[in-house]
Amino acid sequence: MTDDLPPAGTVPPLPKPDPDRVRELLLEWCGADPEDALAAAEAVGGLDDELLALGGRMHRSIADDMGGRLWLRWPKPPAGAPDAERFLGLYPVLEAVPLMLDFHRGIGVDEDQSRLVLQDIGEKLRLNRVIYGRGGLDVAFWFTAHVRGAIYQLGRLQFCMEGTTAMPRMGLHIRGEGGPLTPEAVRSSVAQALEFFPAKFPGLFPPERPMTFMCSSWLLDPQLRDWLPERSNILKFGELFELVGPASYANAGGHDDVRRFVFARTPGTPTEELPEENTLQRSMLAGLKAGVAFQTRLGGLKRERLGL
Numbered sequence: 332m333t334d335d336l337p338p339a340g341t342v343p344p345l346p347k348p349d350p351d352r353v354r355e356l357l358l359e360w361c362g363a364d365p366e367d368a369l370a371a372a373e374a375v376g377g378l379d380d381e382l383l384a385l386g387g388r389m390h391r392s393i394a395d396d397m398g399g400r401l402w403l404r405w406p407k408p409p410a411g412a413p414d415a416e417r418f419l420g421l422y423p424v425l426e427a428v429p430l431m432l433d434f435h436r437g438i439g440v441d442e443d444q445s446r447l448v449l450q451d452i453g454e455k456l457r458l459n460r461v462i463y464g465r466g467g468l469d470v471a472f473w474f475t476a477h478v479r480g481a482i483y484q485l486g487r488l489q490f491c492m493e494g495t496t497a498m499p500r501m502g503l504h505i506r507g508e509g510g511p512l513t514p515e516a517v518r519s520s521v522a523q524a525l526e527f528f529p530a531k532f533p534g535l536f537p538p539e540r541p542m543t544f545m546c547s548s549w550l551l552d553p554q555l556r557d558w559l560p561e562r563s564n565i566l567k568f569g570e571l572f573e574l575v576g577p578a579s580y581a582n583a584g585g586h587d588d589v590r591r592f593v594f595a596r597t598p599g600t601p602t603e604e605l606p607e608e609n610t611l612q613r614s615m616l617a618g619l620k621a622g623v624a625f626q627t628r629l630g631g632l633k634r635e636r637l638g639l
């Protein structure tokens with residue numbers, strides 16, 4: 332996953348980050364835990380010329396594509412890499428925060444929204460620590476959407492500008508932090524998005540073009556109906572979507588996503604080592620033990636099911 336980086340040797344390296352600045356940005360803007368902020372600041376000491384060169388390419392890929400859609404493909408740190416490599420992607424993302432703030436200001440997005448967008452970094456640092464038992468940011472590429480101004484959090488949900496310029500669409504994403512995914516919370520978020528995007532990006536979302544919302548997630552797997560209790564918000568969320576057929580979109584990543592998002596464990600964790608601390612985990616574990624291959628599914632939001 333290095334396709335979106337400029338070729339090696341064509342751009343300057345990332346200047347070595349100032350550890351105090353890293354810590355301050357993480358604590359004051361990104362909602363990071365002190366433990367993660369400290370680990371990220373300390374890992375700066377391990378950045379060698381090779382990592383800084385890669386960091387420079389990562390940073391340039393963001394800076395050259397401000398306002399771009401989706402996220403950029405970046406290399407993922409190998410499991411077991413030294414701390415500096417496990418945090419590497421974080422530094423160009425933090426370096427790009429001022430670019431994001433300028434971009435947001437330019438389209439009239441206020442600072443509260445900018446801060447909310449960045450809170451996801453603190454969350455994913457926390458999640459990394461639970462999954463791997465040590466600090467790092469395995470999904471730094473995900474934040475290329477945040478700092479390029481492609482993703483916004485409106486209420487419970489995040490909305491990322493996806494699709495093409497000719498056929499833009501909203502990708503709907505769900506953070507782990509932020510409370511239950513109630514139908515009311517979903518409705519409120521989508522209602523906010525219907526106002527926000529045409530106001531901030533009138534060229535992409537003119538009033539005459541109906542906005543479409545898509546979601547790709549383990550939450551949409553219809554097999555969940557066999558395992559989760561009827562009262563589950565996850566099932567109610569799934570009912571809001573019409574699936575794009577399994578033949579064209581059914582992916583084996585579902586297993587990995589379930590391990591990550593339900594159990595906060597690495598992809599290869601054996602079933603018998605997964606925690607069973609709440610209803611969701613117990614229900615999903617029963618399915619896994621029965622041999623269910625949970626899937627990531629793609630669905631289109633049926634707005635009328637929300638009355639919108």
Ligand SMILES: CC(C)(COP(=O)(O)OP(=O)(O)OC[C@H]1O[C@@H](n2cnc3c(N)ncnc32)[C@H](O)[C@@H]1OP(=O)(O)O)[C@@H](O)C(=O)NCCC(=O)NCCS
Nearest residue numbers: 505506507511512513548549563564565592593609610611
């Ligand atoms: C999506 C999400 C917010 C739904 O939470 P919810 O509204 O509480 O969902 P449900 O009503 O279906 O489930 C409620 C039960 O599951 C538990 N639960 C829900 N999500 C959980 C999670 N990610 N990890 C562990 N337990 C979870 C709750 O504690 C509750 O258990 P209890 O009845 O024993 O108290 C939640 O699953 C979550 O945070 N997921 C991680 C992020 C994610 O998966 N995003 C999509 C990525 S593609």
